[in-house]
Amino acid sequence: MIWTLLNNFSFLTLFFSMGFYWIRAFFNLPKFSDLGKFGVICGNLAMFFLLTYRGFIENHFPLSNFYEALIFLSWSLTSIHLIIEYYFQKFPSSNQWSFIIGGMTTPTALFLNAFASFQLPESMQKLNPLVPALQSNWLMMHVTVMLLSYAALICGCIISIGYLFLYFQQPDRSPQRFAPKRTLHLDQIDQIGFRSISxxxxxxxxxxVSGSVWANEAWGSYWSWDPKETWSLITWIFFAVYLHLRLTKGRASRYKIKSAFVATGGFFVIWICFLGVNFIAKGFHSYGWLPPEGGLFIRLIN
Incomplete structure (x- = not known):
């Protein structure tokens, strides 16, 4: 199938991109960053055409099952990564650190792509008509916005982790002892992470909000404390705390560090919300994502 070929191609390009970024990181070979970026562009385009093809064949927006959601999230991550790469190019003094972001975002995009391709049962990857609960105009609005938010938040968290990595590399971490140029690099990286989360x-x-409106139409209640709804609220609170620290506590270095630690915790909260809840919990959000009889988690371990 065409979409299978595109999927395999995107997996391979992301795999090699990850390798190129890691070679750049461990062996200090700058040219490999360009190869990594080129691979991300190829993988991004392959996933875009994959989703477009499935949407054309299915005659609806290609976010009707877990496979398509994983591919869409992987595509979103690579898109945001390329935007960040473009932003770094505007600041040549910080461009040398872009490989750190690439070395962390590409494994995440690759993981999503590989999970969709090799872990999901074939029945969940097939082109299928929409189940009744997803036959709504809210499908494109709610699911697309949620996945884009996950991608932006994940990228922001990854950048915050990179910020902490660079910060704690210094033997003497007193802000007064930082070289001005290195302080500028850290500030720019921190700002990119902040903007992504913002x-x-x-x-x-x-x-x-859109999910609550859709839930009221589909199930007759705006909020039912479904596991997915609950963890979405926890995720929202986590990043509200992050923004509170950044917006009310000023630009002091100690608050940047604290907020970066909050973002690091948020990285794991997002994965629990997106993947963990679907594996373990049972709720309304099994529609179109996991089979209602037992779920994917049961099918994988049996």
């Missing part, structure tokens, strides 16, 4: 948070808010 974009992801309102998208998450909009996604939760």
């Amino acid at each position: 974009i992801g948070f309102p998208l998450l808010t909009l996604g939760i």
